[in-house]
Amino acid sequence: MKQIVVAALPRGPLGAEHFRLEEVPAPVPGPGQVHLRVILMSIDAANRSWLQGATYRAAVQAGDVMPTYAICEVIDSRADGLAPGDIVAAEAGWCEELCLPAGDVQKMPDLRPLSHLLSVYGIAGKTAWHGLVGVGRLVAGETVLVSAAAGSVGGYVGQIARAMGCRAVGIAGGPEKCRWVVEELGFDACLDYRDPGFAKALRAACPDGVDVYFDNVGGRVLETALFLMNLRGRVVCCGAISQYDGEAPSGPRNLPGLVVVKRLRMEGFIVMDHAADDPKALRDLTRWVDDGRIKVVEDIAEGLDQAPAALIGLLAGDNRGKRMVRLAPDPA
C-alpha cells in the first residue's frame, strides 16, 4: 500500500520536498485492533502547526507518516463492537490502510455523503458552532467578524452568525474570494486583507463595531480587528494560520494594551474540548442545513498523492470551504 511520510521538517514555507511517497506492506491487525481503509482525509491548517513542535498533540518528526484526521471504513476487526463495513473517524495518517486499537477510533453515524462528517457535521461545522456559541457567547443582533472567511471553518462561522440573527462580516484574500463569500455564503460583507485600504474598509463594514471576532489567522489581521472591538468584546482564538508557515512570527502590537482598555476576553479552544455539547451543535447545524440557511461547501482533491499539494495550497489560501482528500469512494 502507499503512504506519505514527512521527509524533512520545514524551516520555512512548506513545499513538496518535505514529503515522500512510499510503498510499504499492508498492515495486519493485532488482537483488539481494527484494520481500516482510509476514505477521506481532512486537510487542515493545524497540520502545518504540528510540524512546528508540540501543540495539543506531540510534534511530528521527520520519517513519521504524516498524521491526519480521517474518515475510514473498517475492513477487518479483531475487536468487539466494530465490524467490517462500519464507518469510523480516527487520527490516521496519509496512507491507504492502517490498524488501530479499537479504543482509538470513533464510530460515526450512517449518513451520506461521508464528506459531511468532515465538513458541516465534522470538525469544520462543530468548530464554528462551539467557537461562536460556547466560547464567544454570541447574542442575536451582535456583529461577528471572521477571518479566513472562505475557509472551512470561517464559511460556517458567518453562516451560523446569520442564522442566529447577527451581522456577519468576513475577511479573505483577494476580491474574487470576497465576492464569493458574500454572494454564495450570504455574508453581509467581506473585505480583502491584501487591499491597501483594508483597515478603513473593515471599519466601514462594521458601523456598530465588532462584538465577536473569530480569529483563524493571528498576526496583522488580528491586530487590525482588535481596534474595532467593542467594549467587552470576545476574541475567539481558533487558529493562527498566518503564523504557521514561516520562521519569524509577528505579534499584534496592540496586545495586551487593547485587551485591558476594552476589557476584551481572548480565549483559545480546540473543538474536542467541547464534545459534551456536540449534540446541541449538531441539532442546530442539521436544522440549518435542512432549511437552506447553511450551504455546505466542500473542496475535495482525489488521490493520496494529491495530499501534499492540498495542504501546501491550503496554507496559501487556495481552498474554498472544507478541504479534504478522497482515497476511496463512499461505500454504498
Added chain:
Amino acid sequence: MKQIVVAALPRGPLGAEHFRLEEVPAPVPGPGQVHLRVILMSIDAANRSWLQGATYRAAVQAGDVMPTYAICEVIDSRADGLAPGDIVAAEAGWCEELCLPAGDVQKMPDLRPLSHLLSVYGIAGKTAWHGLVGVGRLVAGETVLVSAAAGSVGGYVGQIARAMGCRAVGIAGGPEKCRWVVEELGFDACLDYRDPGFAKALRAACPDGVDVYFDNVGGRVLETALFLMNLRGRVVCCGAISQYDGEAPSGPRNLPGLVVVKRLRMEGFIVMDHAADDPKALRDLTRWVDDGRIKVVEDIAEGLDQAPAALIGLLAGDNRGKRMVRLAPDPA
C-alpha cells in the same frame, strides 16, 4: 494656588519637559459643587497611557491640568450631603485645590492613614483582588505569576495569592528588588527580567507551570510567561507598562498561537468594572491586613512639584509599593 499642566504630549519617553508648574487663582465653587483640597494624589502607570490617546477615559491634551485619582478634603460645599471636613475620592488634577460637582466625588470611609485608601483599600489592593478572584478565578493550590511584583498592584497580587493558599512567583527589575519581594512581601520566588537567564530561571521557579499570570507589563515578559502557562490557564490583563513609554510597541510573538494550543483565557479589566464586589474585596483585605498576612507598602513623595519625577520614576520602575504624592497632611 499651584497646578501642573501638560506642557507638551510626549512622543518618546516621558520627561520633566512635558510638564509646567503654574500659579493660578484658587477656584470658587458653583451651585451643587464642592471645593476640595487635594491631600494625596495617586501616581499610576495608567497616567502615562492617558497621554497616548483615548483609553477608558478621554485622552489628555497639551495644556490640560494633568489628571489624577486623588483623596481630598471638602473645604467648602454648595451641595447637599457633603460638608467641610468630609474625605472624598475623585478624579482631580495635579493641583492644590479644585471644585467639582458633588456627583463626581465619592465619599470615603473615615479611616487613617488616608494613604490606605489609595493603597491596600484603594485602587492597588482592589485591583489585585478583583483581578485574581473575579477575572483569574484563582483556586487554592494553583501557581500565580505576577509581573511588576514590587509595584503597587503586583505586591498585593502575590500576598493575596499566598493568603489564598497559592504559590506566588514575582517578576521584577533587578536583583535587589527581587530579593525585597521575597523577603519583605513573602513571595515564594521573584525573578529579574533583566537577567540573561531569566526565562530559564522563571521556568525553574514554576515547577508546576503557571495557572494565573497577572500581567502588568505586556511585551517580552508576557511572551515569556505565555510559554509557562498550563492548559486552561488565565492571563489577567491589568496593564502593559512596557508599552506605554515609547514609540514602537512590540507584540508577543507567540500570540495568539499559544492561546489556542493551551486554551488560554486572556481577559482585560479595569478595577471600576468590579465595584459591585468591592465589599467582598475589602472584607478579605481588611482581614489579611489585620492578621498580618498582607503588608502595606507605600511609597509617598512630598509636595506637588514632585509629581512629574514621581511618575517618570514609576515608569522606570523606581517605586516599591503604591506610589503617591502628598500635598497636605491627613486631617486629624
